[in-house]
Amino acid sequence: MVQSVTGEAPRSHRGGDRVAPCFVFILQPEFPINALILASEALRIANQNSGLSLFAWHYASADGAPVRASNGMWMEVEFSLGDLPKADYLFLFEGNLPTQRNSPELLARLRSARRYGAVVAAVDTAAFALAQSGLVRGRDTVLHWEAVPTFQERFPEIPLKDALYEIGDGIISCGGGVATLDLMLDLIGRHYDEALANEVANALVHTRRPADRPQRLDSRPTPGEASLSARIIDLMERNLDFPLSPAEIAGRLGISVRSLERHCQRHVRETPMQLYLLIRLQAARNFLFYEDMSLKDISIACGFSYPSVFSRAFRDHFGQTPSDFRSAIRSQQDQSLRPEIRRLALTQPTDNVRR
Numbered sequence: 001m002v003q004s005v006t007g008e009a010p011r012s013h014r015g016g017d018r019v020a021p022c023f024v025f026i027l028q029p030e031f032p033i034n035a036l037i038l039a040s041e042a043l044r045i046a047n048q049n050s051g052l053s054l055f056a057w058h059y060a061s062a063d064g065a066p067v068r069a070s071n072g073m074w075m076e077v078e079f080s081l082g083d084l085p086k087a088d089y090l091f092l093f094e095g096n097l098p099t100q101r102n103s104p105e106l107l108a109r110l111r112s113a114r115r116y117g118a119v120v121a122a123v124d125t126a127a128f129a130l131a132q133s134g135l136v137r138g139r140d141t142v143l144h145w146e147a148v149p150t151f152q153e154r155f156p157e158i159p160l161k162d163a164l165y166e167i168g169d170g171i172i173s174c175g176g177g178v179a180t181l182d183l184m185l186d187l188i189g190r191h192y193d194e195a196l197a198n199e200v201a202n203a204l205v206h207t208r209r210p211a212d213r214p215q216r217l218d219s220r221p222t223p224g225e226a227s228l229s230a231r232i233i234d235l236m237e238r239n240l241d242f243p244l245s246p247a248e249i250a251g252r253l254g255i256s257v258r259s260l261e262r263h264c265q266r267h268v269r270e271t272p273m274q275l276y277l278l279i280r281l282q283a284a285r286n287f288l289f290y291e292d293m294s295l296k297d298i299s300i301a302c303g304f305s306y307p308s309v310f311s312r313a314f315r316d317h318f319g320q321t322p323s324d325f326r327s328a329i330r331s332q333q334d335q336s337l338r339p340e341i342r343r344l345a346l347t348q349p350t351d352n353v354r355r
Contacts, residue, residue, distance in 0.1 A: 021191055023057040024087040026106075027077060028126075030095030033069035035123050035180040038204070039091065042184035045200045046192070054192055060084055062103065070095060081109050089119045089172075089187075094126035096329075098147065098290060099154070107133040114170055121183075124176030125290065131155045135171055142166045142173040145215045149240065149283045150290045153301050163212045175215045182209050228253070229267050232260070236279045243280070243303040246272050281317050284310065288326045295322055 023043065025036060043055040061067045064080030079085060082105075090113040095101065110133045114120045122130045127143035128151065130136045140161040143151055148160060164179035165172065167186065174183045181201075185208055189197035201208050231253055235244070244252070249272060250260045264272045284302040287293055295307045304310035314322045 020053055020056050021088040022085065023055065023089045023091060024060055024079070024084060025057060025091045025093060026060045026081070026084075026109075027067040027069075027075055028062070028092070028094045028101055029068055030070045030097070031067060031075075031093035032095075032124050032176050033071055033073055033075070034178075035174075035176045036069075036075070036093055038178065038181040039123075039184050041204065042181060042188065042200050045203045046188050046196055049199050049203070050192070050196060054196075055188075058085055058087075062101075062106065081105050084109065084113075087113065087118050089121060091121045091123060092126040092129055093123045094129060096125070096290060098125035098128035098150075099132065100292060102129045102132055110135060117170075119170050119172060121172035121174065123174050123180055127151065127173050128154075130171065130173060131158055136173070139168055139171060140166050142175050144176045146286055147290055149301075150287055153287070153293070154291070161212075162214050164209060164215060165211050167211065178206070179209075179215065181206055182211070182213075186211065228255070228263055232264070232272070232275070233279065236276050237283075240280055240283050240302050241300060243276055277313065278317070280304070281314060284314060284322065285318070285325070288322055289329055298322070 023039075025039065027036070040057055043057055047054050058079060059075065059077040060079040060081065061077045062081055064077060064083070066074045066076050068074050084090075090110065092106075092110070107129060110120050110129060114135060120130070120135060122143070124144045125147050127136070127141050128147075130141065131151070131154075136158055138159075140159050142161050142163050142165055145162070151158075152160065163175070165174035165183040165186075167183075172183065174180055181204060185197045185201055185206075188200060198208070232249065235249060235252060246257050246260060250257045253260070255263075260272050264270055264275055268275055270278070280302045284298050284304075287298045287301065293301070295310065299305075299307045299310040302310065304313070311321050311323075314320075314325070318325060320328075
């Protein structure tokens with residue numbers, strides 16, 4: 001018997017005596033192609049191994065035009081947001097600008113799909129779209145660990161969960177990458193059976209993992225079970241905006257300041273404050289990469305007293321100012337949008353351009 005995620009009967013496409021669930025994958029510019037391939041291949045292998053059309057899937061983009069993936073490959077699609085087919089699952093694959101490219105039309109489509117019974121799923125940074133659309137208020141949400149500080153700064157009221165994926169009542173969120181495969185195997189098992197899900201895992205040379213598995217081996221430690229290094233880093237990452245002093249860090253960890261200093265020198269070859277600075281700079285780099293927050297706001301979020309102090313520390317470590325780093329990243333991202341039009345614009349003779 002089908003174990004539905006929404007409690008409603010799946011629709012569209014026949015698969016033997018069952019109605020085959022239909023997946024629509026919406027691709028945003030710079031979408032993670034590894035996650036998309038794992039999602040679609042899991043469904044294809046399930047159909048192949050069963051000899052039936054158990055699942056159906058389609059690809060869509062904002063305007064129906066091809067979309068460039070994060071690795072530079074271009075993906076053809078079948079539909080635009082304006083002509084999406086009826087789906088049981090609407091999967092959004094988001095890129096590196098997780099809020100700027102989420103149009104009002106896209107957010108409206110997500111809300112409408114959920115209202116009419118589809119399961120709405122967010123892969124990687126697509127959790128930002130779920131938050132913008134109001135679909136995850138009060139819900140545990142999962143997204144790629146790298147984007148967590150940025151998400152928390154923008155949506156502090158939404159609880160985040162360190163897990164591979166989260167399946168709720170009609171809403172799914174997933175960290176992306178290989179976690180997407182774990183999610184798809186779970187869905188295959190729910191809609192058909194565990195034996196088929198395991199067959200698909202074997203075909204992809206993958207060992208299945210539970211949904212609540214942390215995304216990283218060095219994820220936040222369980223008290224009493226983690227190494228001192230992991231506990232130090234975790235404490236620093238939890239206190240970016242108001243950095244703790246060495247005495248405060250040592251006190252919260254139940255060790256002396258001297259023990260803290262010795263441990264940091266021995267295991268990371270840095271003083272505690274140098275380690276703290278590196279953690280704050282990496283968090284700032286992620287803010288610059290994913291969001292268009294002002295340098296002042298990023299400075300505050302990462303515990304720098306003034307933007308000038310932040311800029312100097314960033315330049316000393318990364319070799320360029322925060323502004324230059326963001327400009328270079330945005331230039332690369334802009335080049336990925338309809339490059340054939342950009343090429344024509346750049347080669348158009350000046351005297352042929354209408355004023």
